[in-house]
Amino acid sequence: MGKKVIQVYNRPAGGWGALKSVAQQLLNQGIPGKGARTLLSANQPDGFDCPGCAWPDADHTSTFEFCENGAKAVAAESTARRATPALFASHTLTELSRHSDHWLEDQGRLTHPMRYDAATDRYVAVSWDEAFALIAQHLRALARPDDAIFYTSGRTSNEAAFLYQLFVREFGTNNFPDCSNMCHEPSGLAMREAIGIGKGTVLLSDFQQADAIFIFGQNPGTNHPRMLGELRAASKRGAAIVSFNPLRERGLEKFQDPQDALEMLSGDGSTISSDYLQLKIGGDLAAVKGIIKYVLEADAQAQQQGQARLIDVDFIAQHTANFEAFADEVGQESWDTIVRESGLDRSQIERTAQTYLHARSVIACWGMGITQHKHSVATIQMIVNLLLLRGHLGRPGAGACPVRGHSNVQGDRTMGINEKPAPAFLDRLQQVFGFEVPREHGYDTVGAIEAMLASPDKVFFAMGGNFATATPDTDLTHRALRNCALTVHVATKLNRSHLVCGRDALILPCLGRTEIDMQATGPQAVTVEDSMSMVHLSSGMNVPASPDLLSEPAIVARMAVATLQGRTRIDWMGLLADYDRIRDKIADVFDDFAGFNTRVRVPGGFHLRNSARELEWRTASGKANFFAHAVPTDLPIHQIRSAQQQTVFNLATIRSHDQYNTTIYGMNDRYRGVFGERRVLFIHAEDIRALGFRAGDWVDITSISEDKSERSVKRFMLVEYNIPRGCLAAYFPETNGLVALSSVADRARTPTSKSIPVTLAAHQA
Numbered sequence: 044m045g046k047k048v049i050q051v052y053n054r055p056a057g058g059w060g061a062l063k064s065v066a067q068q069l070l071n072q073g074i075p076g077k078g079a080r081t082l083l084s085a086n087q088p089d090g091f092d093c094p095g096c097a098w099p100d101a102d103h104t105s106t107f108e109f110c111e112n113g114a115k116a117v118a119a120e121s122t123a124r125r126a127t128p129a130l131f132a133s134h135t136l137t138e139l140s141r142h143s144d145h146w147l148e149d150q151g152r153l154t155h156p157m158r159y160d161a162a163t164d165r166y167v168a169v170s171w172d173e174a175f176a177l178i179a180q181h182l183r184a185l186a187r188p189d190d191a192i193f194y195t196s197g198r199t200s201n202e203a204a205f206l207y208q209l210f211v212r213e214f215g216t217n218n219f220p221d222c223s224n225m226c227h228e229p230s231g232l233a234m235r236e237a238i239g240i241g242k243g244t245v246l247l248s249d250f251q252q253a254d255a256i257f258i259f260g261q262n263p264g265t266n267h268p269r270m271l272g273e274l275r276a277a278s279k280r281g282a283a284i285v286s287f288n289p290l291r292e293r294g295l296e297k298f299q300d301p302q303d304a305l306e307m308l309s310g311d312g313s314t315i316s317s318d319y320l321q322l323k324i325g326g327d328l329a330a331v332k333g334i335i336k337y338v339l340e341a342d343a344q345a346q347q348q349g350q351a352r353l354i355d356v357d358f359i360a361q362h363t364a365n366f367e368a369f370a371d372e373v374g375q376e377s378w379d380t381i382v383r384e385s386g387l388d389r390s391q392i393e394r395t396a397q398t399y400l401h402a403r404s405v406i407a408c409w410g411m412g413i414t415q416h417k418h419s420v421a422t423i424q425m426i427v428n429l430l431l432l433r434g435h436l437g438r439p440g441a442g443a444c445p446v447r448g449h450s451n452v453q454g455d456r457t458m459g460i461n462e463k464p465a466p467a468f469l470d471r472l473q474q475v476f477g478f479e480v481p482r483e484h485g486y487d488t489v490g491a492i493e494a495m496l497a498s499p500d501k502v503f504f505a506m507g508g509n510f511a512t513a514t515p516d517t518d519l520t521h522r523a524l525r526n527c528a529l530t531v532h533v534a535t536k537l538n539r540s541h542l543v544c545g546r547d548a549l550i551l552p553c554l555g556r557t558e559i560d561m562q563a564t565g566p567q568a569v570t571v572e573d574s575m576s577m578v579h580l581s582s583g584m585n586v587p588a589s590p591d592l593l594s595e596p597a598i599v600a601r602m603a604v605a606t607l608q609g610r611t612r613i614d615w616m617g618l619l620a621d622y623d624r625i626r627d628k629i630a631d632v633f634d635d636f637a638g639f640n641t642r643v644r645v646p647g648g649f650h651l652r653n654s655a656r657e658l659e660w661r662t663a664s665g666k667a668n669f670f671a672h673a674v675p676t677d678l679p680i681h682q683i684r685s686a687q688q689q690t691v692f693n694l695a696t697i698r699s700h701d702q703y704n705t706t707i708y709g710m711n712d713r714y715r716g717v718f719g720e721r722r723v724l725f726i727h728a729e730d731i732r733a734l735g736f737r738a739g740d741w742v743d744i745t746s747i748s749e750d751k752s753e754r755s756v757k758r759f760m761l762v763e764y765n766i767p768r769g770c771l772a773a774y775f776p777e778t779n780g781l782v783a784l785s786s787v788a789d790r791a792r793t794p795t796s797k798s799i800p801v802t803l804a805a806h807q808a
Contacts, residue, residue, distance in 0.1 A: 124151025197449025260412020264294015
């Protein structure tokens with residue numbers, strides 16, 4: 044581990060720092076030449092889709108359509124290191140558990156299927172046939188199919204996800220917890236109710252036409268670096284970019300494009316945000332409602348003076364419902380409440396409202412800083428209200444843009460990875476494949492943990508991801524997994540979840556996105572769907588890390604054959620032989636994928652139809668719906684502050700720059716000036732002094748949940764940061780244990796990882 048350094052970062056995001064970081068990652072993984080060649084195939088017509096984020100590609104013919112995070116993901120997957128059976132022979136599971144998450148993944152690519160041997164506390168190599176036989180034995184021994192739980196990571200391809208849901212439903216359950224349950228579940232729910240579809244309505248081209256872009260609860264410099272290119276271009280042509288974020292994030296302030304020679308030589312960068320509003324954690328609903336209130340008041344005044352209306356009355360009349368009731372409720376909300384709960388001055392809100400009024404086309408983007416709150420669904424519907432107010436849907440340069448995380452998290456949902464499947468989808472699945480599909484809703488992520496805790500001997504199968512580390516309430520989640528009869532993890536590299544296992548456990552190593560997938564009819568390509576509903580091909584070009592790896596579709600197909608012996612109606616091995624056959628079946632089930640194999644072979648792929656973009660409202664009212672929501676004044680943070688005598692802070696969990704979801708690439712967070720340490724707590728300087736501490740002191744953090752139970756994490760360094768008083772930020776997964784399993788978003792049940800009431804105390808060794 045390197046030296047621990049805390050320093051202010053004043054340079055632009057991107058630039059030489061990003062290039063240096065990419066080069067260092069390639070060197071660290073022992074693949075400078077191979078890694079560079081691999082990167083040049085990322086996001087190309089005949090190459091592979093970046094295994095990082097779901098931000099779309101501007102140009103599928105550019106040789107540099109990758110970013111720093113994407114390069115880290117590619118380098119990590121293409122590493123020369125190997126986690127062979129010898130690693131497991133030389134370490135017990137107990138010994139491996141003592142190592143950091145970074146060390147575990149740094150051992151390299153898994154090479155053989157492994158089974159846990161409780162007698163020796165070691166994983167031992169097994170054959171694929173033995174592994175599938177063990178899975179089938181456990182699944183067939185269950186009292187009922189609903190005692191099996193099938194988790195899905197957002198990196199799973201469309202083809203693998205489709206086969207996976209097909210097998211699980213033929214087995215007999217809808218237990219599909221997935222990573223959407225922990226991130227954008229509120230987006231889908233809120234938008235389906237408001238505009239009839241749970242996906243974003245914009246294309247990348249809309250960013251080139253927008254007059255204003257509002258960014259809520261998102262840090263693209265770390266989480267979606269390619270987005271900075273679009274924001275930079277928009278800023279340079281004069282578009283207003285308004286960022287709402289409690290933390291001052293460098294990527295939202297200034298960006299230096301590594302492909303711009305002038306910027307690189309000058310050392311300067313482009314300004315991103317024209318206005319930066321540092322509201323309180325969770326204050327977004329109040330802020331947006333304040334903007335709406337100002338607009339409605341200004342519109343009423345314009346009417347009185349005989350001037351042009353400031354809202355789009357024709358759009359509202361033709362395309363929306365509930366406007367009058369909504370406007371009345373906004374009028375009753377007090378400015379005092381809006382200002383207090385947003386953490387913004389009224390002048391800031393009014394200035395932003397003027398920006399909104401002057402823009403002919405507005406895009407609203409948001410990330411997990413919005414979705415992981417108790418009131419997240421209401422907040423997203425308030426953002427949609429803002430767009431509806433002036434008709435910023437269904438026209439160029441305008442719309443809603445929930446920015447997804449993993450590269451195919453949206454595609455997995457499209458393919459049917461959903462614990463609450465639509466009846467029409469199940470009807471079509473049954474019609475095409477001829478088996479009786481289960482109709483009862485399954486477990487979401489929180490529900491799956493609760494079920495494993497409540498009832499022993501379940502089977503837990505994870506198609507990728509790092510469930511034990513990504514989920515909330517770490518101690519409870521680990522206890523739930525250890526309560527299982529069998530845990531199975533499909534993975535490319537070793538992670539914490541493999542060490543938190545049931546009585547029986549398997550690690551199944553799979554191909555990565557960068558590797559050649561050879562099946563009976565030759566090399567195969569898979570498809571993914573990005574955040575803007577573009578579907579495109581991905582073809583690996585590297586020799587697999589081990590001859591013993593299987594693709595995810597192969598793992599599903601062989602598991603289905605082993606488990607459903609004698610009762611399956613599906614030719615699993617025939618589908619596996621040629622992925623075009625899988626895509627033909629996808630087209631049979633989903634009308635929007637008609638002609639799938641032809642359309643996806645066009646460079647750049649094709650766009651899935653978005654009904655709201657076409658002003659078709661698939662809602663109960665047949666129109667886009669305004670939703671009235673009071674500014675919340677009785678959230679857990681309010682309740683706990685009123686009941687506690689000591690200072691209660693609101694903590695948001697965040698990523699470091701050397702991290703993607705739970706994958707830790709290194710110990711640095713360049714843009715926040717943190718090097719060599721992850722156990723840090725970002726806090727306002729005045730809050731440090733008020734507590735009697737100094738920057739650099741170590742504290743213990745204790746969360747207090749609504750049920751009055753407490754959870755603690757130990758030894759975090761206080762780091763002065765530009766964040767509102769009373770607000771804190773710290774990295775996950777180190778602070779996931781502070782999130783109570785019962786603390787979830789209203790109706791969407793997403794963990795409230797961005798709003799954790801906590802107290803601080805001097806660290807006790």
